[in-house]
Amino acid sequence: MKKVGYLIFMILLFILFGCNRGSETPAPDASSPNAKSIVNKGSDTLVNLALAWAEKYHELNPAIEISVTGGGSGTGIAALINGTVDIANASRQITPGEIDQAKANGGDPVEFVVAKDAIAVIVNKSNPVNQLTLQQISDIYSGKINNWDQVGGDARPIVRLSRETNSGTHVFFLENVIRLGDPNNKTFFSADTLLLPSSEGITSETRDNPNVIGYDGLGYVTPEVKVIAVASDSSGMYVLPSADSVNSGQYPIARDLYMYTNGLPKGAVADYLNWIMTADAQAIVTQLGFVPIATQ
Amino acid sequence: MRNKWTEFALNWLIKISGYSAIIFVGLIFFFLLREGLPTLGEVSIRNLLSPRWYPIEGYFGLLPLIGGSLLVTIGAALFSIPIGLCTAVFIAEVAPRWAREVLKPLVEILGGVPSVVLGFLGILILAPFLRRFLDIPTGLTALTGSILLGAIAVPTIVTVAEDALDSVPRSYRDASLALGATEWQTIWRVTLPAARSGVITAIMLGIGRAIGETMAVMMVTGNAPVLPVKLSSFFSPVRTMTATIAAEMGEVAKNSTHYHVLFFIGLVLFIISLGINIAASTAALRQRQRSERILS
Numbered sequence: 001m002k003k004v005g006y007l008i009f010m011i012l013l014f015i016l017f018g019c020n021r022g023s024e025t026p027a028p029d030a031s032s033p034n035a036k037s038i039v040n041k042g043s044d045t046l047v048n049l050a051l052a053w054a055e056k057y058h059e060l061n062p063a064i065e066i067s068v069t070g071g072g073s074g075t076g077i078a079a080l081i082n083g084t085v086d087i088a089n090a091s092r093q094i095t096p097g098e099i100d101q102a103k104a105n106g107g108d109p110v111e112f113v114v115a116k117d118a119i120a121v122i123v124n125k126s127n128p129v130n131q132l133t134l135q136q137i138s139d140i141y142s143g144k145i146n147n148w149d150q151v152g153g154d155a156r157p158i159v160r161l162s163r164e165t166n167s168g169t170h171v172f173f174l175e176n177v178i179r180l181g182d183p184n185n186k187t188f189f190s191a192d193t194l195l196l197p198s199s200e201g202i203t204s205e206t207r208d209n210p211n212v213i214g215y216d217g218l219g220y221v222t223p224e225v226k227v228i229a230v231a232s233d234s235s236g237m238y239v240l241p242s243a244d245s246v247n248s249g250q251y252p253i254a255r256d257l258y259m260y261t262n263g264l265p266k267g268a269v270a271d272y273l274n275w276i277m278t279a280d281a282q283a284i285v286t287q288l289g290f291v292p293i294a295t296q
Numbered sequence: 297m298r299n300k301w302t303e304f305a306l307n308w309l310i311k312i313s314g315y316s317a318i319i320f321v322g323l324i325f326f327f328l329l330r331e332g333l334p335t336l337g338e339v340s341i342r343n344l345l346s347p348r349w350y351p352i353e354g355y356f357g358l359l360p361l362i363g364g365s366l367l368v369t370i371g372a373a374l375f376s377i378p379i380g381l382c383t384a385v386f387i388a389e390v391a392p393r394w395a396r397e398v399l400k401p402l403v404e405i406l407g408g409v410p411s412v413v414l415g416f417l418g419i420l421i422l423a424p425f426l427r428r429f430l431d432i433p434t435g436l437t438a439l440t441g442s443i444l445l446g447a448i449a450v451p452t453i454v455t456v457a458e459d460a461l462d463s464v465p466r467s468y469r470d471a472s473l474a475l476g477a478t479e480w481q482t483i484w485r486v487t488l489p490a491a492r493s494g495v496i497t498a499i500m501l502g503i504g505r506a507i508g509e510t511m512a513v514m515m516v517t518g519n520a521p522v523l524p525v526k527l528s529s530f531f532s533p534v535r536t537m538t539a540t541i542a543a544e545m546g547e548v549a550k551n552s553t554h555y556h557v558l559f560f561i562g563l564v565l566f567i568i569s570l571g572i573n574i575a576a577s578t579a580a581l582r583q584r585q586r587s588e589r590i591l592s
Contacts, residue, residue, distance in 0.1 A: 071546045072546065074548070075546045077549075078546075078548060078549045078550075081549055082549070082550060098549070101549050101552070156433075157433040158433075159433045159434040164519070164543045164544070165350070165351060165352050165543075165544065166543065166544055166546065171352065188348075188350060188353075189350075191347075191348065191360075191520065191521060191522050192520045192522050192532065192533060193520055194434065194436055194518040194519060194520050194533050195518075195519040195520060195521075195535070195543070196518075196519065197514055197515070197519070197543055201419065201515070204419060204420070205419075205423075205434070205436065208423075208424045208427075208435075209424070209427060209434055209435070211433045211434065212434065
């Protein structure tokens with residue numbers, strides 16, 4: 001009885017004082033030549049692709065374990081800066097601020113373009129609008145256009161859907177669509193834009209609600225919603241997003257997808273990244289609805 | 297000797313457990329202060345009190361978030377308090393024994409349903425229903441969040457209030473009925489006031505659950521940081537403090553301004569809950585003192 005009491009007392013002490021630094025476990029040492037596990041985190045846009053790559057690579061090299069989690073590009077880069085992951089996935093380029101933070105923490109992020117993606121603008125199937133210019137989409141999201149009849153649709157209020165601000169898709173859309181790629185343009189998302197935490201939320205709301213306009217990565221668009229053809233200006237051609245229209249540069253809302261490592265990758269991480277650039281790995285990109293990069 | 301030791305150890309164990317609650321609250325408060333207070337040095341008060349929340353570009357207006365949380369919580373209270381109290385009264389005072397034995401466990405099971413499940417029901421059923429029924433642009437509104445939070449708070453209110461009503465001595469009711477009061481008069485004028493402190497605790501615990509709830513709210517309120525100023529705000533999207541912390545905490549780099557502001561929001565939330573709790577316990581205490589005076 002005495003022993004049990006003592007034990008409980010010790011456990012309690014341990015709980016009280018032992019957890020002081022418990023959460024700051026050191027990062028797995030990626031540069032060590034024996035590293036058999038790779039921690040990979042970041043963009044929700046990239047997470048399915050990264051998982052597919054990880055599974056395939058594990059099949060080819062059973063000794064290498066790759067763990068993949070999502071959370072958003074910002075989350076992945078923050079984790080890279082804090083040293084808890086080997087590879088950060090990002091659907092946007094790292095910002096100068098983040099590079100500074102990484103350098104302040106003694107890191108040096110290195111960038112790899114691993115695939116391409118297009119952002120599809122989606123509406124409900126019952127919406128008669130088929131095509132929009134970039135300017136119109138910008139005006140809708142910044143709150144200048146508030147009714148579908150202003151862009152050739154029914155007289156219905158427009159409900160704007162967006163991903164949360166920690167999504168790389170959000171930042172890309174803000175910079176390249178709402179601000180039309182102009183760095184001096186300070187237009188914002190209209191404050192009443194619904195910020196949904198997941199692609200699933202955007203798809204389900206778009207499927208159910210005839211008032212909404214949404215956007216998401218081409219890889220996440222389901223047949224339950226209607227994809228809008230986009231033109232860069234009113235005299236241009238309206239183009240639907242597809243692998244061909246993205247690679248040929250015709251579809252205006254396309255971007256590169258990135259992986260970042262801290263310093264030049266070594267050992268298993270380097271092998272993995274080299275494999276991702278091969279035609280085999282890029283074939284998986286096509287299967288998941290993204291656009292492959294040109295392989296050597 | 298052995299017994300003495302056991303006694304000593306257990307005595308201390310219980311003491312430590314008791315004090316640890318206070319220590320933990322103190323530590324949490326200290327941690328929030330340490331991580332949150334740098335906000336006041338980094339962000340101007342003007343910015344914090346502005347109506348725009350757009351953290352990735354340095355706009356940290358807290359008012360829309362505080363307003364959103366209060367709106368949703370007040371709505372939840374309006375739903376859950378009448379329903380919860382009526383259910384508690386029914387179970388404790390009116391229902392026959394067999395109904396009571398079925399109802400109470402059922403309500404407790406309802407309390408055990410994870411909020412993410414309720415959130416899914418909200419997205420798939422409640423939101424589309426409200427949109428059609430009320431003819432509003434989108435179903436992801438403060439109202440939807442209030443109804444879900446109400447459903448989350450009801451089991452807490454019922455369980456605690458029913459226990460309080462149950463512990464009112466039988467003799468109170470007998471005396472009241474003997475004086476010729478009807479059953480309704482007995483419930484409303486005797487039993488409920490006698491159980492008042494327990495009932496207030498029940499309501500406060502319920503509201504506490506509502507204001508701190510995150511997942512369900514994040515899924516159904518649309519998360520648009522709009523300052524709710526009109527009555528119609530109830531039927532439009534809002535962004536709560538908890539949803540903001542949950543959606544954005546994963547993204548931020550440690551010790552960035554955004555990180556500090558998120559902890560500052562946590563601090564505001566903590567102070568609001570503390571205020572509610574203090575108000576409730578003072579109300580309950582005052583009531584007890586009054587009844588003691590009358591009885592003596």
